[in-house]
Amino acid sequence: MNDLLFQYLLRLGDDSLILGQRLCEWCGHAPTIEVDLSLSNLALDLIGQATLFLGYAGEVESGGRDADALAFHRDAEDFRNCLLVEQPNGDFARTMARQFLFSSYQLALLDRLCSSADGRIAEIAAKAVKEVRYHADLAADWVVRLGDGTAESRGRMIEGLDDCWRFLDDLFAMDDGERALAAAGIAADKAALRPLVQGRVEQVLRQATLSMPGLPWQVTGGRTGRHSEHLSRLLAEMQVLPRAHPGARW
Amino acid sequence: MYTTELDKTAGSAAAPAAVEDPALLAAFEARVANDEFIEPKDWMPEAYRRTLTRQISQHAHSEIVGMLPEGNWLTRAPSLKRKAILLAKIQDEGGHGLYLYCAAETLGTSREQMIEALHAGKAKYSTIFNYPTLNWADIGAIGWLVDGAAIMNQVPLQRTSYGPYARAMVRVCKEESFHQRQGYDLLLEMMKGTPEQRAMVQDAMNRWWWPSLMMFGPPDDNSPNSAQSIRWRIKRETNDELRQKFVDATVPQAELLGITVPDPDLQWNEERGHYDFGAIDWNEFYAVVRGEGPVARERMKARRAAWDEGAWVREAAAAWEARQAARRAAAA
């Protein structure tokens, strides 16, 4: 059970870490200063969540690895984040499309994890769920404004969303281990969350005068370490210092 | 970050002095001399408005451009804690830019005009941000030296004569208080690490020391606007006074870190009660002011790209709201 829990915590922590890292790329480059501050706030929340989930993962593993060791000294195939969060930022519409889908998912997930049978998970979720409710609302606001803004922004939002639809199954993917944790009341049953998330997504898309297309062929594998080409590049950048300087102190 | 008197031509010497009503002018000077605050709708001489707009907008530009050199290492921060600290720190600088643009706007220039002036190369920003960040210790050096110098400049401005500027500076100074500490803390930690890390810290010091001293602006004898700015309380201490204060405060901190200040002429002067220090390369300073700093082009390119690529976002949100407003009006 400990290894299952460890794997599950990696999934939770890696999602937040990788998306936080992506959002860091926006810092100093957003459409306005106000939007820059908003994106930084999202990233700070996500990095905080990653620190908590990965810290707990290290404790559960009890092999002497802390959150930093897990974040900076694993290779791409050992990461358990979903494919969606590792996708490049693209333009602001694509970033907001990705944020909207991920935060809507994460909100439903954390909401459920607030009553996890694992006290530590419940505690982290209770803190994070408030952050993520804001992320989901903020991203929804932008989906609506860009989707129903100008012809250009609408085109970009449609394209941004189109980039994401192929990763939905991956987002909700569960293996037997996670199902066992869900049966024990520790993890959330993602299959049960999916209609909820879908309903919310459709509601916001309607407000944005957009519609949800039929899903294309689904790409999966993030939860088992089979990632897109983007992750190892992201990690090469993120991990360069600790990897290049063993024994250093930061 | 603060910037001081970079753009001489726009100052009092070149621009023709507007003919101001002597009675109003005298009343204004008396209020300022009396340490009263001037507020946006109060009468003020054109030269005051112009000088302040230039100074506050330069200050705002510096905050925003200053996000770039540190942002360069954000995605490579070596621990989760350092990543969060650095992001929060850079975010603060963005906030400072925002407060300052808002303060400058109360003088009648829009944010867009100010940003366009920056992008057209007509407005200046602090020379320090035209230097590259080459290793992780640069992030510590920026916090310690650059923010340290900025704080020294900014603290007196909390009592500057223009109300919105003073209030923005109060907020800025409150937020700045962790910036210098996190930088010094970062360097302390690296000095406890490997020999390579200690070499990185020294290397960062070697590259950032002189540009930091230049941040206080040209020497007083070559700073023609100083007297008027000090009379108007737009500036409260001279460039050289602040620079000396900075050197005096920083040298012992360098010793505590265990690194060398890259100045063979640096020496404690018992008689003056201050450190004497070597000559600053003012040719380099003026070259960087002219926009010839090592990465000036990259900085401006990045700012222009962010602004230009954000245009469709700003337009889309405005268009959406215009439609909502029309709908609300029709329903009313």
Added chain:
Amino acid sequence: MSKDWPLWEVFVRARGGLEHRHAGSVHAPDAELALRHARDTYTRRMEGVSLWVVRSADIVASDPDQAGELFEPAASKVYRHPTFYDLPDAVKHM
């Protein structure tokens, strides 16, 4: 004509029981995003528990040139202040 998003004034209530106080301004395209920008700018250090935003253009301000007629007449009404009244020491707490 500026293409900037309009300017909004931000008021923050620091704690329950206190009034909203002016904190600064933000640019935002609409009221909803103005609140979000205000939150992301002015409450990052637990500065507030409630926010107001109002379009800067909607604020009606008094004219500084009329400050004399508006505010100086109050200066002579010293009898509005409790310290104006000299009571015998025997009268405590009034």
